[in-house]
Amino acid sequence: MDNRPIGVFDSGMGGLSVWKEIKSSLANESLIFFGDGLRCPYGSRPESEVLQFTIEGVERLLAEGCKLIVIACNTATAVAIDYLREHYPQIPFVGLEPAVKPAALSTKTGIVAVLATQRSLEGSLFIKTSSKYATQAKIIKSVGEGFVEIVEHGRENSAEAEERVRQVVEPLIAAGVDKIVLGCTHYPFLRETIERVIAGRQVDIIDSGEAVERRVEYLLDEYSLRADSDNVPSYRLLTLADEHYLERLERRAYGY
Numbered sequence: 302m303d304n305r306p307i308g309v310f311d312s313g314m315g316g317l318s319v320w321k322e323i324k325s326s327l328a329n330e331s332l333i334f335f336g337d338g339l340r341c342p343y344g345s346r347p348e349s350e351v352l353q354f355t356i357e358g359v360e361r362l363l364a365e366g367c368k369l370i371v372i373a374c375n376t377a378t379a380v381a382i383d384y385l386r387e388h389y390p391q392i393p394f395v396g397l398e399p400a401v402k403p404a405a406l407s408t409k410t411g412i413v414a415v416l417a418t419q420r421s422l423e424g425s426l427f428i429k430t431s432s433k434y435a436t437q438a439k440i441i442k443s444v445g446e447g448f449v450e451i452v453e454h455g456r457e458n459s460a461e462a463e464e465r466v467r468q469v470v471e472p473l474i475a476a477g478v479d480k481i482v483l484g485c486t487h488y489p490f491l492r493e494t495i496e497r498v499i500a501g502r503q504v505d506i507i508d509s510g511e512a513v514e515r516r517v518e519y520l521l522d523e524y525s526l527r528a529d530s531d532n533v534p535s536y537r538l539l540t541l542a543d544e545h546y547l548e549r550l551e552r553r554a555y556g557y
């Protein structure tokens with residue numbers, strides 16, 4: 302039994318979509334979320350910067366005594382996960398990858414879309430996964446241009462957000478897509494807006510939250526890291542940004 306916290310890292314607030322999933326399923330586990338916030342978005346930055354920022358985040362979570370770290374950012378995973386596994390072999394890492402498999406195996410039209418950042422879509426991880434399922438489905442890659450910024454500023458329900466989402470999603474529906482994979486942890490916060498744009502048409506939204514939570518559970522068992530069943534969990538949120546950002550992180554994390 303191990304009552305040390307699980308660390309969750311993201312470039313900003315998006316990783317809270319993963320944090321929420323873990324928090325609701327693993328009620329006795331302590332969690333520390335580190336959302337950079339200051340240098341978000343990562344998606345359009347050079348690889349070397351994303352790698353450096355991710356290492357800094359991981360170092361911070363390790364200094365806080367985390368027993369397992371979730372890289373709750375598809376972009377950071379695409380760039381840094383191999384490096385992290387090689388350089389911190391004592392720590393189990395869970396990375397985020399677009400859920401291409403369930404989409405490719407369940408599509409009826411044979412066309413699926415993966416919405417992610419430029420950096421994630423260019424990563425070798427995504428190229429490998431998408432070519433593996435290329436015989437099952439045509440995979441359309443699409444960058445959710447502006448989506449991360451909308452979520453970072455808490456404007457998911459604005460007219461601007463709906464317009465931005467419409468511009469990205471309508472061409473996908475017109476191309477015959479029946480599954481849209483959310484390949485960025487910020488995008489689940491736009492789920493309702495995406496659903497409004499889909500407006501009853503036969504298109505499913507698929508995200509990785511549940512699969513990640515299952516992977517965390519698997520690794521906790523594999524490495525005998527589960528907290529005691531009567532452990533009273535503690536939760537902490539860390540950021541490089543200011544107090545105001547921290548307050549917004551808290552509102553999003555605890556839902557008030």
Ligand code: DGL
Pocket residue numbers: 311312313315316341342343344345373374375376377418421449484485486487
């Ligand atoms: N949440 C990150 C991801 O999953 C956002 C990327 C960014 O910072 O641009 O890719």
